[in-house]
Amino acid sequence: MKERLIFGYDPFVLPFLIGMIFIIAYLLVGTVRIILSLNNNEKKQLFRIFIPVNAYKIVKDIILDCLLHVKIFKRNLLLGYMHSSIAFGWFMLIVLGHIEVMLFTPQRNGIFYYPIFFRYFVMETEETLQGAFFFFVMDFFLLIILSGIALAIYKRFRSHRLGMKQTTKLRLGDNIALYSLWLIFPLRLLAESFTADISGGSFITKGINDLFHSFVSNPANTLPVWWAYSCALGLFFFTLPFSRYMHIPTEILLIVLRHVGINATSLRDGYSEAEIYSCSRCGICIDACPMSFEKKDVKFTSVYFIRLLRRREIAEQPADLCLMCNKCVEVCPVGIDSTKLKLICREINNGAISFDYTPVKYNSPLKREKLLYYGGCMTNLTPSISTAISKILDKAEISYVHLDKDQTICCGRPLLLSGNLKGARELINKNREAIISSGCTTLLLSCPICYKMFKEEYDLKGIEVVHHSVYINNLVKSKRIVLKKTTDTCVYHDPCELGRGSGIYEQPRELLSSMMLLKDSPLQNNESICCGGSLGSISMPFAKRKIITGGSLDNLLTNDPDLLVTSCPLCLKTFTPLNSKRTADIAQVVSEQMIN
Amino acid sequence: MVSPSENLNLNNMYKNVLVLGGGVAGLQAASSLRDLGYRVTLVEKGEKPGGHLNNWDRLYPGNITSSSVIDGYLSNSQGIRILTNTTIKSALKSDKLLTVITSSSEEITVSAVIITTGFSLFDATIKEEYGYGLYNGVITNADLESLFISGKIHNREKPSRVGFVHCVGSRDDKVCNRHCSKICCMTAVKQACEIKEIWPETEAFCFYMDLRMFGRGYEDLYYEAQNKYGVNFIRGRVSEVGEDENGKLVVKAEDTLTSRPLKISLDMLVLMSGMVKNPDNKALSAIFETSIGEDGFFAQPHPIVNPTGSSSTRIFFAGSATGPKSVAESVNEAKSAALSVHMLLSNE
Numbered sequence: 018m019k020e021r022l023i024f025g026y027d028p029f030v031l032p033f034l035i036g037m038i039f040i041i042a043y044l045l046v047g048t049v050r051i052i053l054s055l056n057n058n059e060k061k062q063l064f065r066i067f068i069p070v071n072a073y074k075i076v077k078d079i080i081l082d083c084l085l086h087v088k089i090f091k092r093n094l095l096l097g098y099m100h101s102s103i104a105f106g107w108f109m110l111i112v113l114g115h116i117e118v119m120l121f122t123p124q125r126n127g128i129f130y131y132p133i134f135f136r137y138f139v140m141e142t143e144e145t146l147q148g149a150f151f152f153f154v155m156d157f158f159l160l161i162i163l164s165g166i167a168l169a170i171y172k173r174f175r176s177h178r179l180g181m182k183q184t185t186k187l188r189l190g191d192n193i194a195l196y197s198l199w200l201i202f203p204l205r206l207l208a209e210s211f212t213a214d215i216s217g218g219s220f221i222t223k224g225i226n227d228l229f230h231s232f233v234s235n236p237a238n239t240l241p242v243w244w245a246y247s248c249a250l251g252l253f254f255f256t257l258p259f260s261r262y263m264h265i266p267t268e269i270l271l272i273v274l275r276h277v278g279i280n281a282t283s284l285r286d287g288y289s290e291a292e293i294y295s296c297s298r299c300g301i302c303i304d305a306c307p308m309s310f311e312k313k314d315v316k317f318t319s320v321y322f323i324r325l326l327r328r329r330e331i332a333e334q335p336a337d338l339c340l341m342c343n344k345c346v347e348v349c350p351v352g353i354d355s356t357k358l359k360l361i362c363r364e365i366n367n368g369a370i371s372f373d374y375t376p377v378k379y380n381s382p383l384k385r386e387k388l389l390y391y392g393g394c395m396t397n398l399t400p401s402i403s404t405a406i407s408k409i410l411d412k413a414e415i416s417y418v419h420l421d422k423d424q425t426i427c428c429g430r431p432l433l434l435s436g437n438l439k440g441a442r443e444l445i446n447k448n449r450e451a452i453i454s455s456g457c458t459t460l461l462l463s464c465p466i467c468y469k470m471f472k473e474e475y476d477l478k479g480i481e482v483v484h485h486s487v488y489i490n491n492l493v494k495s496k497r498i499v500l501k502k503t504t505d506t507c508v509y510h511d512p513c514e515l516g517r518g519s520g521i522y523e524q525p526r527e528l529l530s531s532m533m534l535l536k537d538s539p540l541q542n543n544e545s546i547c548c549g550g551s552l553g554s555i556s557m558p559f560a561k562r563k564i565i566t567g568g569s570l571d572n573l574l575t576n577d578p579d580l581l582v583t584s585c586p587l588c589l590k591t592f593t594p595l596n597s598k599r600t601a602d603i604a605q606v607v608s609e610q611m612i613n
Numbered sequence: 614m615v616s617p618s619e620n621l622n623l624n625n626m627y628k629n630v631l632v633l634g635g636g637v638a639g640l641q642a643a644s645s646l647r648d649l650g651y652r653v654t655l656v657e658k659g660e661k662p663g664g665h666l667n668n669w670d671r672l673y674p675g676n677i678t679s680s681s682v683i684d685g686y687l688s689n690s691q692g693i694r695i696l697t698n699t700t701i702k703s704a705l706k707s708d709k710l711l712t713v714i715t716s717s718s719e720e721i722t723v724s725a726v727i728i729t730t731g732f733s734l735f736d737a738t739i740k741e742e743y744g745y746g747l748y749n750g751v752i753t754n755a756d757l758e759s760l761f762i763s764g765k766i767h768n769r770e771k772p773s774r775v776g777f778v779h780c781v782g783s784r785d786d787k788v789c790n791r792h793c794s795k796i797c798c799m800t801a802v803k804q805a806c807e808i809k810e811i812w813p814e815t816e817a818f819c820f821y822m823d824l825r826m827f828g829r830g831y832e833d834l835y836y837e838a839q840n841k842y843g844v845n846f847i848r849g850r851v852s853e854v855g856e857d858e859n860g861k862l863v864v865k866a867e868d869t870l871t872s873r874p875l876k877i878s879l880d881m882l883v884l885m886s887g888m889v890k891n892p893d894n895k896a897l898s899a900i901f902e903t904s905i906g907e908d909g910f911f912a913q914p915h916p917i918v919n920p921t922g923s924s925s926t927r928i929f930f931a932g933s934a935t936g937p938k939s940v941a942e943s944v945n946e947a948k949s950a951a952l953s954v955h956m957l958l959s960n961e
């Protein structure tokens with residue numbers, strides 16, 4: 018293999034070269050801007066990349082997420098293949114191109130365009146095993162990419178064939194970038210086929226050369242094709258910043274920022290900026306979002322919310338409408354915390370509204386007991402749950418204090434979710450005082466909304482915070498209460514705040530299985546569908562909620578259970594009027610199945 | 614006195630009509646049809662005719678007892694074939710006749726059907742935050758009427774405060790009922806007055822969203838409730854009900870006139886359970902090829918000019934099968950439906 022052109026240059030490389038220089042400059046400036054917009058503390062945090070564990074994690078995540086797209090693979094094989102074939106294939110072409118330059122034309126090392134257009138500049142002198150090997154792998158990866166591109170084209174028009182009900186709608190910048198991306202590799206194939214009889218090739222490039230010999234070996238056709246290839250690359254680089262493909266470089270930055278422990282605090286700080294640009298608009302969050310039960314509401318899903326942010330348009334409506342069920346966050350392959358971004362939006366928009374509180378206080382001096390039970394507003398609306406819990410505790414002979422038996426102070430989560438941090442703080446302080454002064458060691462909660470709040474936002478050192486589904490399960494395991502079996506079957510609904518919100522999936526299932534046959538539903542655990550009642554949304558009307566509740570119920574009742582069990586008072590309230598079967602809280606079921 | 618059937622077209626004698634549902638609308642429709650000379654079969658799924666009125670003490674205006682209304686119909690039911698504990702399984706349509714098969718496999722061939730299947734009382738346990746079924750002090754309007762009928766109300770300890778919650782299961786999207794049940798405002802006012810009659814010192818509170826005093830004499834009773842009986846009216850929905858250590862009900866609500874949250878302890882709370890669709894409507898509608906509205910009640914194609922007509926020629930409606938109605942309105946509709954049947958059949 019040796020050089021064919023003395024100067025190692027031809028004007029056709031210019032579109033690529035200019036595009037490349039543009040994009041590198043753009044990315045450098047962008048990165049510097051993001052880093053500059055970090056506050057001092059965060060900047061210091063950046064040095065944590067040099068800690069070996071972090072560095073290892075960053076590299077691992079970049080390989081797994083940006084190149085191999087393992088997370089998409091796990092959700093959907095075809096879609097994963099589509100993403101990883103293009104990303105990994107392209108990456109390998111670049112790496113191998115560089116290796117070829119190093120091996121065969123070391124004098125050209127460091128010239129930007131050389132590895133890309135290597136085949137144009139060299140000619141095959143003698144057949145070597147090494148050369149043939151490179152021909153083969155280059156062709157191989159090109160084929161892989163082409164198959165990915167073919168899938169991508171197919172997906173654009175037939176998204177459901179790739180297991181996606183909906184795919185994202187594109188605008189001009191995206192479209193140009195998309196078409197140039199689609200063009201790059203077929204053009205590369207063609208260009209390399211043209212020179213395959215000069216510079217060598219393997220099974221496809223050579224094959225095409227043999228097949229269309231008279232056309233491709235015509236030197237007059239060669240250069241235009243290489244020009245076209247270079248133009249497609251250049252065009253792609255130029256439109257990259259204005260298209261969704263910005264996610265390719267940005268995701269790397271996002272991974273770095275995440276691993277050094279930086280988090281979003283405002284809508285346009287370094288981290289959120291990186292998140293916004295990292296969204297590949299893969300559309301996975303569209304199908305996951307319960308709002309997409311109604312086709313016209315697809316526009317409120319996270320992908321479009323993020324796009325509004327990116328364009329600096331008003332994103333208040335989707336931010337307020339979102340149920341904060343966190344499913345989109347759970348499924349997002351990039352790990353974008355879009356609900357956090359929505360929360361920040363709400364803080365800006367609603368933080369100013371002042372709610373007028375009549376002063377509330379816990380009046381009666383509390384008895385001192387180790388166990389403190391706090392029902393919260395939601396349990397006060399579903400007294401069957403608190404009644405069941407008190408029955409269970411009495412049976413287990415555990416004495417306790419019911420903090421909010423006839424007086425309620427909200428845990429503060431609704432205020433927090435509405436963006437009113439100040440109001441939430443007031444409630445938190447009030448409750449915290451009452452809880453700490455009660456001298457309890459365990460705080461029992463029957464509402465996942467409160468549970469998440471007490472776990473994450475209250476600083477209750479030394480006090481164990483536990484949800485009733487876990488607490489009761491422990492009572493059963495330690496034989497403090499004994500349950501009888503029934504022949505009824507049930508299905509379990511994972512409340513958003515308990516499942517995705519707090520990672521509790523197993524204990525409630527274990528508890529239910531000890532009483533009856535627990536049936537599965539197609540989407541459960543972290544894939545569970547919000548009941549629709551979520552107080553996360555501050556503007557969703559009942560008509561829309563009803564549709565979501567219906568969709569969620571359809572999923573739960575797939576296997577025709579006798580009973581729908583949940584462990585959240587709000588889910589219970591939401592499902593009951595629409596469920597044709599019985600809906601019950603896990604505590605109710607236990608209290609009915611207790612034997613002495 | 615001339616017997617009503619004497620001056621009627623003899624043709625009618627041989628025509629059968631089915632009335633479905635033995636509440637006040639059904640009883641009135643049946644007796645009107647009988648008076649017009651038809652052979653009437655009244656099918657009732659319960660043990661005895663009378664419907665919801667069997668469980669109601671007194672009616673307003675006029676303060677007459679429900680039992681007297683029902684007794685009036687039953688004592689004059691000669692010529693009406695009443696089948697109790699019976700439902701309809703299917704119906705076969707032929708040219709001018711319908712053959713209906715009952716749950717006891719009897720075939721009845723009729724020329725027309727009047728559907729008077731009425732309403733169901735909203736199941737108050739669904740509004741769990743009001744604690745019905747959990748706290749002894751929480752009862753429904755129907756429970757209170759039963760206490761009045763049986764006289765057991767006098768066995769109860771005198772409550773110092775009684776509350777009435779309007780719109781329980783009505784005007785409430787959360788339980789999928791958007792409609793107003795029309796008569797429960799009036800019922801609450803009536804029951805509050807009745808409680809004050811029994812225990813004059815007891816304080817009574819009505820928690821309402823709007824007071825819908827639509828009928829003649831209703832507004833008068835509302836004034837009387839305030840001026841004569843001293844019933845307190847609080848505009849605002851009850852948010853939740855709890856029980857304190859002493860077993861007293863703790864009711865939280867909002868007083869929207871003063872824009873303040875309110876907490877009050879009561880001894881008894883009466884829930885105005887609303888009127889909701891009869892659960893049989895769907896099946897019946899399929900059998901008789903009629904249609905059902907979004908609220909689950911039967912739908913009339915022309916509710917204003919032909920409130921008793923359905924989309925099938927031989928099927929008619931009367932009473933609260935087509936939405937909440939008072940007793941007087943149901944009686945009126947029953948007569949109207951009977952007349953519509955007569956106009957159809959006497960021309961054939």
Ligand code: SF4
Nearest residue numbers: 296298299300302349
């Ligand atoms: S937010 Fe995540 S899941 Fe949704 S489109 Fe963007 S990358 Fe995909």
Ligand code: SF4
Nearest residue numbers: 306339340342343345
């Ligand atoms: S949090 Fe839930 S409702 Fe909100 S956008 Fe994500 S999936 Fe949709």
Ligand code: SF4
Nearest residue numbers: 780783794795797798
């Ligand atoms: S009549 Fe009164 S209490 Fe009944 S549903 Fe209507 S407004 Fe509510």
